[in-house]
Amino acid sequence: MELLYWILIIGLFVVAFIGLVFPIIPSVFFIVGAFLLYGFAFSFASLNIWFWLFQGVFVLLLFIADYLANIISVKKFGGSNASIWGSTIGIIIGPFVIPVAGFILGPFLGAIIAEILVKKQDIKTSIKIGVGSVVGLFSSAIVKGIVQAIMIIYFFIVVL
Structure with a gap:
């Protein structure tokens, strides 16, 4: 039974x-x-x-990293709040609408569509902002991956 629990934990x-x-x-x-x-x-x-305090701090870091990476990247590439919302919606529905590539194309297209519809940006500027949303997605994934690894390593240090 112990082995089953460890398999579930690792899973x-x-x-x-x-x-x-x-x-x-x-x-x-x-x-x-x-x-x-x-x-x-x-x-x-x-x-x-x-x-639990250590892990709680890192849970907060996960949420903050996810939020800030997207905002910083989109803003750096000239995006607005509309493109942030568009990329967020795109990342949620993208993988369902476009399997496999949807996790990249979703936020990219979401940001582009939002900038064109809401901010009336030209296509070239909108594409640049869409690229910013993808950069934010990857930056966030890297930071979150590091934070998650730290959390898991600390867990194993504590329990083993």
């Missing part, structure tokens, strides 16, 4: 990393779910208050 961590590519998957919930599964399956004794 939750893997799903969290898949969430970096498919942002519709709430990575942080799978990581915290793995911590809770460990606690219920084995013991919460090693998962003390310092563990």
Whole structure:
């Protein structure tokens, strides 16, 4: 039974990393779910208050990194709040509408469409902003991947 629990815990961590590519998957919930599964399956004794405070700070960092990377990149490339919303909507529906490539094309097209429709930007400027949204997506994924890895490594340091 112990082996099954470890397989499930590691499986939750893997799903969290898949969430970096498919942002519709709430990575942080799978990581915290793995911590809770460990606690219920084995013991919460090693998962003390310092563990939860440390992890809580990193959960906040995940949310902040995701939000800021997109905003900074889109703004740096000349985008507006409309393109931020467009890229966010695109990243949610893109993978469903365009399997595989949707996680890149969704935010790209979402930002472009939003800039053209809401801000009345020309196509060249809108494409530049769309590229900014994709840069933000990748920057966010890299930062979130590092933060998630730190969280998981710290978990293993604490429990093993």
